[in-house]
Amino acid sequence: MARILVSTSWLMATGAVVPVYAGAWTAAGRTQLSTSYDDNVLLTPETHIGGWYSAADLSAQLQFEADQVVFRADPRLLATRYQSETNLNRTERYLTLFGQFTSELAINSLTLSAAQDTTLTSELGLTGFAAVNKKHRTSAATFNTTHAFNEFVDGSLQLYATTNRYLDAQGTGLIDYNYGSALLNVNYKLTERSSFFLQTTAGKLQVPSQANTIAGLDYNKTNLAAVLGYSVMMSPRWKATAYWGPSQVRTGYAVASGSDYSVSVTRKSELMSLATSFTRDVTPSGYGLLSRRDQARLDWNQPLTERWATNWSLISVRTRNVLTDGSLELNSVNYRDLTGGVSWLYSPTWTVSLSAGFTRQQVQGLDVAANRHHAALNISWNGLARRLN
Numbered sequence: 440m441a442r443i444l445v446s447t448s449w450l451m452a453t454g455a456v457v458p459v460y461a462g463a464w465t466a467a468g469r470t471q472l473s474t475s476y477d478d479n480v481l482l483t484p485e486t487h488i489g490g491w492y493s494a495a496d497l498s499a500q501l502q503f504e505a506d507q508v509v510f511r512a513d514p515r516l517l518a519t520r521y522q523s524e525t526n527l528n529r530t531e532r533y534l535t536l537f538g539q540f541t542s543e544l545a546i547n548s549l550t551l552s553a554a555q556d557t558t559l560t561s562e563l564g565l566t567g568f569a570a571v572n573k574k575h576r577t578s579a580a581t582f583n584t585t586h587a588f589n590e591f592v593d594g595s596l597q598l599y600a601t602t603n604r605y606l607d608a609q610g611t612g613l614i615d616y617n618y619g620s621a622l623l624n625v626n627y628k629l630t631e632r633s634s635f636f637l638q639t640t641a642g643k644l645q646v647p648s649q650a651n652t653i654a655g656l657d658y659n660k661t662n663l664a665a666v667l668g669y670s671v672m673m674s675p676r677w678k679a680t681a682y683w684g685p686s687q688v689r690t691g692y693a694v695a696s697g698s699d700y701s702v703s704v705t706r707k708s709e710l711m712s713l714a715t716s717f718t719r720d721v722t723p724s725g726y727g728l729l730s731r732r733d734q735a736r737l738d739w740n741q742p743l744t745e746r747w748a749t750n751w752s753l754i755s756v757r758t759r760n761v762l763t764d765g766s767l768e769l770n771s772v773n774y775r776d777l778t779g780g781v782s783w784l785y786s787p788t789w790t791v792s793l794s795a796g797f798t799r800q801q802v803q804g805l806d807v808a809a810n811r812h813h814a815a816l817n818i819s820w821n822g823l824a825r826r827l828n
Contacts, residue, residue, distance in 0.1 A: 462505025464827040471496040475815040484807035492521040553578035574606040597622040614727040632672040646727040712740040
């Protein structure tokens with residue numbers, strides 16, 4: 440899958456003169472070369488297609504930073520080549536531009552994103568779609584603004600829009616779609632370490648190819664949610680956040696009611712990094728439907744010595760489409776992956792790592808689950824940022 444992420448800062452001049460900001464330009468690069476093994480690339484339950492492959496992951500970062508302005512561009516290229524299954528070869532392209540303008544009481548930013556990838560990545564753990572390697576393109580724009588009203592209350596607004604296009608997807612069931620959402624958050628600071636927040640979300644899914652169906656009932660699908668949450672810094676290293684609230688998914692024919700919630704705990708220190716969460720939300724899928732998604736995740740990084748470290752990640756996702764009659768699709772997709780590895784810091788810029796993992800995907804209604812074993816040896820170069828001016 441190739442993704443191009445583009446983000447740029449939101450700057451508006453109120454007069455005829457455009458402000459000029461003096462700041463520092465920096466640049467950095469990153470390269471990772473991998474030799475990997477995957478015994479079931481397409482994640483199919485019966486016929487397994489896989490083997491050895493090589494990958495080159497090239498990325499760079501260009502950044503401008505001044506007192507009030509930050510701009511960052513992150514291009515990336517990922518090329519994957521298989522030893523025997525050459526039809527699975529793919530080149531993925533990514534670009535991220537990020538920009539931010541900060542004033543005394545507000546922070547404003549705009550992020551634009553675009554991606555060219557394949558269904559091997561875009562549908563992983565979401566639709567359960569497998570068996571072919573089709574091209575997928577996506578683009579997105581995200582605007583964020585945060586304003587501090589006083590020392591206790593602040594609010595934020597996020598506007599998001601994305602388009603997804605599937606190339607040569609005939610016979611797959613995948614369908615082009617557009618999705619947009621607005622999120623409003625109000626945060627009340629109780630103490631230096633704790634706060635309450637109220638968050639409301641409204642989103643709309645549009646399927647262009649269904650715009651001319653009977654009364655256009657399948658064209659627009661919306662989701663609404665309002666949650667109340669609490670966040671606390673239990674110590675300088677531990678933080679916990681939880682929220683819950685009702686949600687609705689509205690189709691042209693019915694309304695499906697449910698709830699959105701999340702519980703997360705993180706720990707950060709020089710000796711260990713740990714993050715765990717359990718979340719239920721609503722997300723669009725490649726079948727042109729909104730889906731209820733339950734996701735549990737654990738990420739753990741543990742330094743062993745000054746140069747050696749171990750990393751582990753565990754993820755479990757269950758996705759159920761909300762059908763046009765408001766019911767949840769019985770054929771849910773259950774996706775799980777466990778990956779662990781070790782890394783060796785050869786120098787401040789060079790790292791060697793080895794990882795291995797197991798993936799399992801079960802589509803309810805199919806008798807056999809899809810299993811996959813994967814492993815990779817990586818050599819990474821992380822260039823130090825250099826100032827250009």
